[in-house]
Amino acid sequence: MDTKKIVEEIIENKAEDGGIQQVYFVACGGSLGAFFSANHFMQSEAKKLKAAAINSNEFVHDTPAAMGVNSVVILCSHAGNTPETVKAAELAHNKGATVIGMTYTPGSPLTEFCDYVVGYKFRTDLEMNFSEDKALVPLTIAVEILNQVEGFEAYDKYQDGLNKIDGIIRNAQKQVEQRALDFAQTYKDDKIIYTMGSGAGYGAAYIQSICIFMEMQWINSSSIHTGEYFHGPFEITDLNTPFLIQMNEGRTRALDERALDFLKKYAKRYEVVDAKELGLSTIEAPVVDYFNQTLFTCVYDIYNFALADARKHPLSTRRYMWKVEY
Amino acid sequence: MDTKKIVEEIIENKAEDGGIQQVYFVACGGSLGAFFSANHFMQSEAKKLKAAAINSNEFVHDTPAAMGVNSVVILCSHAGNTPETVKAAELAHNKGATVIGMTYTPGSPLTEFCDYVVGYKFRTDLEMNFSEDKALVPLTIAVEILNQVEGFEAYDKYQDGLNKIDGIIRNAQKQVEQRALDFAQTYKDDKIIYTMGSGAGYGAAYIQSICIFMEMQWINSSSIHTGEYFHGPFEITDLNTPFLIQMNEGRTRALDERALDFLKKYAKRYEVVDAKELGLSTIEAPVVDYFNQTLFTCVYDIYNFALADARKHPLSTRRYMWKVEY
CATH class of the missing domain: 3.40.50.10490 (Glucose-6-phosphate isomerase like protein; domain 1)
Structure with a gap:
């Protein structure tokens, strides 16, 4: 049905x-x-x-x-x-x-x-x-x-977005191939990598933190909301701490841009994944927000395969899951 | 009014x-x-x-x-x-x-x-x-x-809780004085400390992570929900990584207990702050959940003064807040 x-x-x-x-x-x-x-x-x-x-x-x-x-x-x-x-x-x-x-x-x-x-x-x-x-x-x-x-009201625009998202993601995945390899080489020895995101896309940052960095790569992490960043978390920003920041296309983009502007000034090691640059804007404004998460998650796949490879730590490695009772 | x-x-x-x-x-x-x-x-x-x-x-x-x-x-x-x-x-x-x-x-x-x-x-x-x-x-x-x-329905029980909370917290703060000093000595050189919590008390873990560890002490952190812990984050658990885990009194205590049981087996460096042990249970069951957060936050104050002191890093130290434009 x-x-x-x-x-x-x-x-x-x-x-x-x-x-x-x-x-x-x-x-x-x-x-x-x-x-x-x-x-x-x-x-x-x-x-x-x-x-x-x-x-x-x-x-x-x-x-x-x-x-x-x-x-x-x-x-x-x-x-x-x-x-x-x-x-x-x-x-x-x-x-x-x-x-x-x-x-x-x-x-x-x-x-x-x-x-x-x-x-x-x-x-x-x-x-x-x-x-x-x-x-x-x-x-x-x-x-x-x-x-x-x-x-x-935007029901038809959402259906139109559903029709477009597959093509957008396939292009985006190709677009980041080389960046993903570079990211993997740059961050393969880091012990902590923060993710950052906002609004309807935030879930992708959350999943990347807890399922990829922590679970599958045993790298410390936290997903920082870009609006919350300036009210506590930003004090850990320095020239060494790495951030993976996602830039939504849509309503909360201003929050992400403000965080990125700060990183540009006070950090040095950050990777930007930008939904606008990756072509999400062909989906119409009233619904584009809701496609950020899937775009980011699918693009992170490319990064994650490269990272696991560079670290020689397969994404399927676990110490507890499938192995001990909990 | x-x-x-x-x-x-x-x-x-x-x-x-x-x-x-x-x-x-x-x-x-x-x-x-x-x-x-x-x-x-x-x-x-x-x-x-x-x-x-x-x-x-x-x-x-x-x-x-x-x-x-x-x-x-x-x-x-x-x-x-x-x-x-x-x-x-x-x-x-x-x-x-x-x-x-x-x-x-x-x-x-x-x-x-x-x-x-x-x-x-x-x-x-x-x-x-x-x-x-x-x-x-x-x-x-x-x-x-x-x-x-x-x-x-539990409106009167809530008012009763409001009458009791001050006494409970003042006792609890005294009760943790020595523990807080020990905590500060044990963890003063750590670069990362996770917090853990659940349910109506989760906010205290969030604040402790972003406002104390990250903002005021420049220690990396993330607040892990004890129900989410087993679905990703727990893979970073080892004998070195420190956790500050809060145990709610109330409905979600079972989640916190499960996480603590896991820490007892696979971690070594964790601090338990337990609302039940600290006397919250005199507040009645239908509303006790909602007093966890304030109890934890006020008890953390004792820990935080001790930690700042041991680290010679006053809680008022900032590198960005009040100092740069953002």
């Missing part, structure tokens, strides 16, 4: 109970980060609908009082077996919420408690269209929900 | 326009972090009211579509002159929202665009009662709003 029909059916089923009033995005780590664009979209655009992105285990132990028959709970687990996320799905189901499970693995434990199971493509799928990316699928669901519940 | 009367007046004034529908907490850095408890409270307890905590500059550039006559916008700036926050207040005022400004500095620029100005006490005020803390004042406003708009 396509996203539009799923949302139509949910609204029909909830009609007698007061319709959809809350949307919760629930997952852990990179899967939670993949929801940040969709959650930001709801926070920015919705007039009435409540939305939140919540870590699965927090959702289980500190369940929002509003969660129930008027809620849509969208969960994501790549292998579909993250215990906290499966438990969160069960809880949402038992409270009468409509549960949409996103997983890469059909038939995985997560799907047991789901009213709808939605797949996505992963960046290792050579034939994928980037509009099916893990961050864009929940965004497309959020756009559908908002449009059908409250109306969303 | 007291908080209860302020909220009564706001509701009366908005009665013809549809009442209060959204609450936005808007600030930068430590002042934004001070809102996390109040925002978490709204996210957890509100059935209908929308709420979000947003960096001031992001709020200015990426203003939520819902923000307007049905909104209460609560802003905070200690000196009342943070340009982004003053601009956010002006914007909120111009869009017809009710603006509540929190500042330590009466008559500061922030107050120009405020319908109500609310003070708080700072931890340097020797005569303060900790119920007037920067994180509790907005929480008390949020509790009032929720109670008057939707009803909040």
Whole structure:
């Protein structure tokens, strides 16, 4: 069933109970980060609908009082077996919420408690269209929900963006190939690399910090919001500390530019990944913000393969995951 | 005017326009972090009211579509002159929202665009009662709003908690005095210290990372959510990397305990600040979560004075703030 029909059916089923009033995005780590664009979209655009992105285990132990028959709970687990996320799905189901499970693995434990199971493509799928990316699928669901519940004026522009994003990303990935190799050589021996981002693109910085630098490369990191940078974090800026700064195309670009201006003056070792330079601006202004995250994440792939290679530390190396109980 | 009367007046004034529908907490850095408890409270307890905590500059550039006559916008700036926050207040005022400004500095620029100005006490005020803390004042406003708009069953228990918190914190501060000195000696030469926390207490970990370690001590840091830890960040855990982990009393304690159990096995250098051990449990279960942040922040003060002293790096040292244009 396509996203539009799923949302139509949910609204029909909830009609007698007061319709959809809350949307919760629930997952852990990179899967939670993949929801940040969709959650930001709801926070920015919705007039009435409540939305939140919540870590699965927090959702289980500190369940929002509003969660129930008027809620849509969208969960994501790549292998579909993250215990906290499966438990969160069960809880949402038992409270009468409509549960949409996103997983890469059909038939995985997560799907047991789901009213709808939605797949996505992963960046290792050579034939994928980037509009099916893990961050864009929940965004497309959020756009559908908002449009059908409250109306969303830029709905057609969003669909147009979905049509364009694959070509933009493929070009961008080629564009950064040499830069990625240079980045890898420059930073391969660093013990800490900060990421920076803002607005609807922030999730990409979060994922790059916790899933790539920390998890897959054992490099210390934190994702600094470019608006928050000037209110604490910037004091650690010096000529040695490395930053990977992403420049959104869209509303919060001014925040990123201000941070970059500061880096130009007081830092020396920073890498700029700029959505505007990478061609995102062909997507129309009212919706361009929401495509930053997927663009950055897909471009970081090129950087990450190069970095893992230069460090001789494969992205699949773990000391704890898959190895010890926790 | 007291908080209860302020909220009564706001509701009366908005009665013809549809009442209060959204609450936005808007600030930068430590002042934004001070809102996390109040925002978490709204996210957890509100059935209908929308709420979000947003960096001031992001709020200015990426203003939520819902923000307007049905909104209460609560802003905070200690000196009342943070340009982004003053601009956010002006914007909120111009869009017809009710603006509540929190500042330590009466008559500061922030107050120009405020319908109500609310003070708080700072931890340097020797005569303060900790119920007037920067994180509790907005929480008390949020509790009032929720109670008057939707009803909040544990309202009296919250007031009881407000009466107890001062005594609890004063005892807790004494209790950690020696530990703080030991902590300072043990970690004074470290280049990175992670903080960890969850739920309604997470803001204290955020502030400790960005305002103390990074801003005031130039120590690299990141605040890791204990539920997110197992989905990326935990791979950097080893026998050398230091963690300051806070253990909430309340709903998300299970998340913190799981992270601590892991540290006990695979790390060696970690400091535990435990709200339960520090006496928070005398506050009743339905509201105890919301007092974690202030307890932690005030206890960290003791640690931070000791750390600054041991490192001969006064908390007031800056290289950029007050010194360069940005």
